[in-house]
Amino acid sequence: MNQQLVDTFRKTSQLSPSLRAVVDWVTKDNKLILDTPIQVAPASDKGVGLYSMSRIRPDKTFLMVSTMKCISGKELLDCPRERASELFLSAETLAKKYHSENIWQQRYNQQMLVMLLQVWVQSREAGLTAHPYAAYLKSLRVGSPLFWGRDILQRTYSLNLQSYIQGLHNYFIQLHKDLRVVGLHGISSSELIELTSSIRSRTLNFSPDDPKRVDTDNVALLCPIVDLANHSFTPNTAIDGFYNATASESFVTLRSLREIAPEEEITINYGDLPNLDLLSRFGFTVPNNNFNTLSIPLNFDEWLEFAGQLFEFKQKVLKQATMTSSLESFTLHPNKMAEEHLAKLRAYLLDEEDVKQRPELTLSLIHI
Numbered sequence: 001m002n003q004q005l006v007d008t009f010r011k012t013s014q015l016s017p018s019l020r021a022v023v024d025w026v027t028k029d030n031k032l033i034l035d036t037p038i039q040v041a042p043a044s045d046k047g048v049g050l051y052s053m054s055r056i057r058p059d060k061t062f063l064m065v066s067t068m069k070c071i072s073g074k075e076l077l078d079c080p081r082e083r084a085s086e087l088f089l090s091a092e093t094l095a096k097k098y099h100s101e102n103i104w105q106q107r108y109n110q111q112m113l114v115m116l117l118q119v120w121v122q123s124r125e126a127g128l129t130a131h132p133y134a135a136y137l138k139s140l141r142v143g144s145p146l147f148w149g150r151d152i153l154q155r156t157y158s159l160n161l162q163s164y165i166q167g168l169h170n171y172f173i174q175l176h177k178d179l180r181v182v183g184l185h186g187i188s189s190s191e192l193i194e195l196t197s198s199i200r201s202r203t204l205n206f207s208p209d210d211p212k213r214v215d216t217d218n219v220a221l222l223c224p225i226v227d228l229a230n231h232s233f234t235p236n237t238a239i240d241g242f243y244n245a246t247a248s249e250s251f252v253t254l255r256s257l258r259e260i261a262p263e264e265e266i267t268i269n270y271g272d273l274p275n276l277d278l279l280s281r282f283g284f285t286v287p288n289n290n291f292n293t294l295s296i297p298l299n300f301d302e303w304l305e306f307a308g309q310l311f312e313f314k315q316k317v318l319k320q321a322t323m324t325s326s327l328e329s330f331t332l333h334p335n336k337m338a339e340e341h342l343a344k345l346r347a348y349l350l351d352e353e354d355v356k357q358r359p360e361l362t363l364s365l366i367h368i
Contacts, residue, residue, distance in 0.1 A: 005034035013040035014048070018139050021132040022224050031066035032225060033251075038063065038266065040228060049230045049265050056260035063254040065226055067243055070252065071133060073111025073220035076118050078131060087117045090182040097178070098171075108205075111220035115199050119222075120187060133224045137198050142283035144197040146172070164280065172196070201282045202227040204239065204252070219243045223252045231282070232267035233290075236260050239268055309351050 006027050015023060019040070026032050036056050043049030056062055068077065076084040095110035119138060122131035145165055176189045187195075204221045221243070229237065237260070241253040260266065270278070274292045275285040 002030075002033055002035075005037055006032055008037050008053075009034060009039060012037075012053070014042060015040055018132075018136045019048075022136045025132040026065065026069045026224050031069045033064040034062065035060070036062040043230055043265060048228060049267075050225075050228050051263060051265050052260045054262050056256045058256055058258050061240065061253050061255045063226070064241070064251040065223055065253075067221065067223075067241075067250045067252060069133070069224055071115050071118055071137075071222040072243075073114045076114070078122065079118065083121070086183070087121065088114060090179075090184070091117060093182065094175070094178055108220070112196075112199065112203070115203070115220060115222060116196060117184065119195060119199060120184065124186060133222070136224075137202070137222065138195060140198040141194065142197040142201050144193060144283055145279055146193050146197070164276075168280075197283065221252065226252050226254060229254065229266050229268045231270040231278075231284075231286075233269060233272065233286070235267045235269045236264065237266050237268050310355065313355070314350055 009032075010023060010027060013023065023040075037053035039051055039053055040048050041051050071077070076087060079087070091110050091113035094113055095106045099106035099109055119131075119134045122134035146168055172189060172193050176187075176192050179187065179192070199222060202222050204223060204226075205218045226239065236256060236258055237254050238257055239252065240255045241251045243250050254266065254268075270282060272291050273281075275289050278289075279285050
C-alpha cells in the first residue's frame, strides 16, 4: 500500500528537476512512508506546496520521512569520518568565537554552521557521495532582505530593520573571512548569504512537542519533503516525530490537526511572528498580520489628576513638538518604543511642579 502511495506521489507531483532528484533519492530506499495520497503542486505566491488528494481525518499521522534523509546539526551523513571531524571542529570554533558568553546561542549556531558546511561540501567536494538534497538547497533563492539595495533600505519604514540588516551584513563579511581561514574555499560572500538564508528558512529546531522551539537539547534538522509545507497562522497540520542517531532509525512526521479536505493545502505554523521576523527568517510577509501589533491598554483614570493640569499648555507643547500621530496606536520595536510616543506620554503627565522646577524638560519635549 505504501509503495502505491509513494508511486502516486512521484507521478502526480509537479516537480522541478532538482526537486525530483530529491524525491527520487528519498523514496528509493523506502525512507518516505505515506498513509494517504498527497502531491506537490504550485502554491500561489509561495512556489510549491503539499496538497492532500483525499480526505484526511483529524489527528492522523499521514507522512513520515526518515531522519537518515535529513541534514542534521548533530551528525554528517555520507561524509568520511576524518572530514566530518574537521567540519565539526570548524563549526565549534566559529560558534565559540561569536557566542562565547551565550551557551544557548553558541550551540544553536554551531548546529547551523554544521549544516551550512555539510550542504556546501556535499554539493561541491570531489570524493564525497552526491547529496541531491544538498544540491537542491544550494539552488534555492529565498529572497533575503540582505540583498536589498541601499536605496530600498533608505526608504524602508523601520530603522530597526535597517540596523538589523546592516548588522547581518557585517556578520557575514566576517564569517566569510573566517570560513576561508578554517579551509572552506570556493564560496563567495553572496553564495554564503544565499545558502545560509535557504538553510535558516527550512530548519526545524526539532523537539517533538514543539518543533520550532529552540533550546540546547534540540536537534537542528533540514527535512526533505516536509520542508515543502507552507506557513499558516491557522495550520491544519503539525510536525511530530523523534530523533535518534542513524544507527537507530527515526522519523519526522506530519499529523493532521483537523479534517483536511481533498485538494486542500497542507500547512504548518512557522511561528506566531510579526512580518519583520517572517521576512528576515523565511523571506516572506503575511498581509494583515495580527502579530505586527500588540495592544497595551493604558488606564489614564489614575492619572487624571496630572493629565488635567495645564491642559492648554500641554496642547501647545504637543503642537510645537509636531506630535501628530495618535496615542491610541503606535509602533513598538523590539526593546525599543518610538521616542516620539514616549515624549507624548511624558507631556500628558506634566504637572505644575515639572514646569516650575524643571523647565528644561518642557524644552526637551518640544525638540524631540
